[in-house]
Amino acid sequence: MVSSSPSSSGSSLYIFTTSQIPLPIKYAHPRKPVLVVPPIVHRSLHNALDGDTPSVSYAEGELIIPHPDGLVKHDLPPSSSRSNTNPKSDSDSQPSAPSEGQINGEVDGTGLSDAASNYIIDSELTIKLHLVGEAPSSSSPSSASGEQGYISWIKESLGLLEKYKGLSKDKIDTLLIGFKGIDYRGAKTAASEMFGCGSEGLETPNTQSIPSELRQTAIRTLRQVKHQGDILGEQTKLGSLYFTLDLLKELGQGVQVNALDTPDCHHLPKEYTSYAREAGVQLWAGGGGEGSDPLPTAHLHNLLQEFSGNLSDLTDGEVKSPALGQPIGVRADGLKFQEDAEKGVEVKWVLSYTLVSKTRNVVKDKGYIIAATFI
Structure with missing residues (x-):
């Protein structure tokens, strides 16, 4: 007999997006920012849960x-095999994911077929x-600042990427890590405000304030990675x-790349570049x-609310949060979700991966992995 009381507390949720075609979300949401991830997750949830044979896996919470x-x-194969390969130089043929038989083939004793090498x-x-x-908390002396918990999430995310997508850490060319609350977008210039994009000069400084604890946690986490x-x-x-510029200076030689969100009319101060x-x-x-928060918890709650009954049935009632039965509304001013609304889920991290063909500049695979915990 399945208990009627909620037993989903602490259960983990992982969503893999399966399409880059967005499906407009149905619930009310703040006017800004306009986020790309919620509509893509919406499409992926429908792809998986609609129809007579929903596609889910549930075991051990x-x-x-x-x-x-x-x-x-x-x-x-891991990148350690790459230096021993001698792929063909025919750049007109775009490589595709090799089959198991191709990977196990032999070329010059490397164990790789030409297709796999390419x-x-x-x-x-x-x-x-x-x-x-x-x-998450940790028994480490530095647990109060959070970096040990973040390190565990970084390992978890890369482990899932390898386990379910076959993309190990040895295949990653660039790993970019961000933190909610650190979000430097550049600034509009006074000239562009008046005359439009393309105007020069009169740069407005970025005045974003980052809490001291978050600053130190981010720096220590990246140094540990x-x-x-x-x-x-x-x-x-x-x-x-x-x-931000001051964070980069404080981090020192910690990173080789810093990705920025620079919409139209936004410029980086010259001292930054x-x-x-x-x-x-x-x-x-x-x-x-x-x-810095590509899928806010309120968005994920409302996305799952549409499927709350399905999720309960598919897990024999084990994933059943009463809070998911009601959507989270928007404040009267339309600027934010209602802060005091009860949530049935909490987002931990969002990973995006992009696998590109270097010779043809074609995206081979792209998607998101979302990790969350049911409350």
């Missing part, structure tokens, strides 16, 4: 959507990991997401749509 057996998996050499993998939840030795691959570049150039830090600018 761990719910995975969709079932991992349906995910595209890149079962490639696929490995041609691939470039970039990971963005957004740490958005409150870091860099020096711990069991997180990064041998050739992996470590980077940060949305770090000058420092990055002097310190050897690459600045990656993009249009954004993710931010």
Whole structure:
């Protein structure tokens, strides 16, 4: 007999997106920011849970959507095998994920077929990991600052990427790590406000204030990732997401890349770009749509609320949170979700992965992994 009382507290949820085609969300939400992840998750939930045979895996308090057996998996040898390969140089043929038989073939004693060799050499993998939840506690003396908890999440996320997508740490070219609350987007210039994009000068300084504890936690976490030795691959570049100039200076030689969200009309102060150039830090600018909190908990709650009955049935009632029965509304001013609303889930981290063909500049695989805990 299944208990009618909620038993989902502490149960883990992992969602793998299976499409880059967004499906507009149905519930009311704040007008800004406009986020790219919720509509993509919405589409993936419908793909997995609609129909007569929903695709989920649930065992020992761990719910995975969709079932991992349906995910595209890149079962490639580790990068240590790459230096021994001699792939063909025909750049007109785009490599595809090799089959198990191809990988087990032999070429010059390396154990790799030409197809597998081409696929490995041609691939470039970039990971963005957004740490958005409150870091789990640790028995470490530094647990109060949270970095040990974040380290455990980093290992968890990369472990799931390898287990279910076949992309190990040795295949990661760039790993970018960000923290909720650190979100540098640049600033609009006074000239662009008046005359439009493309105007020069009169740069407005960024006045974002980052709490001291968060600053120190972010710095210590990245330093530990860099020096711990069991997180990064041998050739992996470590980077940060949305770090401000003062954070980059305090971090010192900790990262090689800093990705920034720079929408139209936003500019980086000259001292920012000058420092990055002097310190050897690459600045990656993009249009954004993710931010430091790409899938706020209220969004995930409302996305799951549509499927709360399905999730309860598919887990024999074990995942059943009364809070998921009601959506979280928006404040009267339309700017934020209601802060005092009860939530049935809490987002821990959001990982995005992009696997690109370097020779053809074609995306081979792209998606998100969301980790959360049912409350």
